[in-house]
Amino acid sequence: MLCRFLGVSRSGFYAWRCRGQSKREQQDQRLLACIRDIFHKSRETYGSPRIYHALKRQGIVVSRKRIERLMREDGLKARVSLVYKKLAGLHRFYQRSHNLRKDLPKPERKNQHWAADLTYIRVGKRWLYLAAVIDLYSRRIVGWSLGKRKTVALTKSSLMMAIRNRKPPPGLIFHTDRGVEYRAHEFQAVLDRYGMHASTNRPGCCTDNAEMESFFHTLKGEFIKGRDFFGEMHLRDKLVGYIQHFYNRIRLHSSLNYRSPVEYEAMTA
Numbered sequence: 001m002l003c004r005f006l007g008v009s010r011s012g013f014y015a016w017r018c019r020g021q022s023k024r025e026q027q028d029q030r031l032l033a034c035i036r037d038i039f040h041k042s043r044e045t046y047g048s049p050r051i052y053h054a055l056k057r058q059g060i061v062v063s064r065k066r067i068e069r070l071m072r073e074d075g076l077k078a079r080v081s082l083v084y085k086k087l088a089g090l091h092r093f094y095q096r097s098h099n100l101r102k103d104l105p106k107p108e109r110k111n112q113h114w115a116a117d118l119t120y121i122r123v124g125k126r127w128l129y130l131a132a133v134i135d136l137y138s139r140r141i142v143g144w145s146l147g148k149r150k151t152v153a154l155t156k157s158s159l160m161m162a163i164r165n166r167k168p169p170p171g172l173i174f175h176t177d178r179g180v181e182y183r184a185h186e187f188q189a190v191l192d193r194y195g196m197h198a199s200t201n202r203p204g205c206c207t208d209n210a211e212m213e214s215f216f217h218t219l220k221g222e223f224i225k226g227r228d229f230f231g232e233m234h235l236r237d238k239l240v241g242y243i244q245h246f247y248n249r250i251r252l253h254s255s256l257n258y259r260s261p262v263e264y265e266a267m268t269a
Contacts, residue, residue: 028066028070031060031062031066031067031070032070032074034055034058034060035051035055035067035070035071035074035076036074036076038051038054038055039051039071039076039078041250042054042250042251043079043222043223043242043246044076044078044079045078045079045221045222045251046078046252047071047078048064048067048068048071049064049254050252050254050258051067051071052064052067053252053258054252054258055067057258078222079221079222079225079226098199098200099175099199099200099201099202099205099208100173100175100197100198100199101113101173101175101199101208102202102208104173106136106137107136107137108137109137109268110135110137110138110140110166110265111135111137111166111168111169111172112136112137112172112173113135113136113137113172113173113175114133114134114135114136114142114162114168114172114173114174114175114196115133115134115136115174115175115176115209115211115212116131116132116133116134116155116158116159116174116175116176116182116212117131117132117176117177117209117212117213117216118130118131118132118150118154118155118179118181119216119219119220120150121220121224121229121235123229123231123232123235124229124230124231126148128146128147128148128232128235129146129147129148129149129150129154130144130145130146130219130239131144131145131146131147131154131155131157131158131181132144132145132158132212132215132216132243133158133159133161133162134211134212134215135166135261136175136211137265138256138261138262138264138265139211139215139253139255139256139261139264140248140261140262140265141215141243141244141247141248141261142161142162142165142166143158143159143160143161143162143163143164143165144158144161144239144243145157145158145161146232146235146236146239148232150181151181152180152181152184152186152187154181155181155182155187156186156187156190159174159187159190159191160190163194168194168196169195170194170195170196171195171196171197172194172195172196172197173196173197173199174191174196174197174198174199175199175200175201175208175209176198176199176200176201176209177200177201177206177208177209178200178201178203182200183200218247219242219247222242223238223239223242247261248260248261248262249261249262249263
């Protein structure tokens with residue numbers, strides 16, 4: 001009855017039912033297995049563009065549209081987050097300063113230009129604060145600090161970690177926003193001690209520190225959103241894995257031609 005309704009022969013229907021997968025379908029299944037492997041190894045953070053480049057690095061050449069189709073059919077969706085808004089009043093002016101970066105070319109090697117900022121992360125019913133330092137040449141996080149209070153001690157701790165890790169030569173440009181945690185005399189004294197030149201955002205130009213904003217956006221979209229943390233020590237332990245292992249060493253960065261920061265520095269050393 002169904003065959004008559006659809007206008008097909010019974011023999012044709014049984015032949016179709018017994019027929020195996022086509023060559024194209026078999027190729028899709030093998031490709032999907034590779035896509036799933038990369039997707040899960042990326043902690044479910046890679047969308048089709050990074051999956052495409054990761055496959056390419058493995059010698060698998062396939063179109064972006066095919067990857068998008070297979071991910072959509074399999075329900076593979078990268079973790080994303082809406083752009084967040086900072087709370088009003090977080091930043092205040094402490095003293096007059098200048099943006100040294102805007103008139104300089106992009107850094108040509110590591111430890112020429114660093115940037116820093118801090119953000120807030122909700123843990124249970126309270127907030128914790130993360131301060132981080134990024135090398136603008138490779139987008140590598142070179143220092144970070146987590147604490148219960150948004151203070152000069154927190155930002156200073158992240159800077160000292162970066163100095164210990166990188167041992168930068170004098171003359172480095174250190175760029176931040178105009179928050180008191182970075183403009184305080186205690187913090188500026190550390191910059192002077194190591195021969196660093198302080199640079200800050202122009203008034204009303206948050207995009208002057210776009211690289212740090214981009215990192216925090218990625219962190220919250222790929223790592224924070226949808227996860228529960230059971231206190232400061234639990235969050236700190238997970239941050240070590242995300243920042244120092246995944247973000248710096250594995251995650252493919254579009255701004256680095258789809259290389260990780262550690263790989264990019266090794267190639268240009």
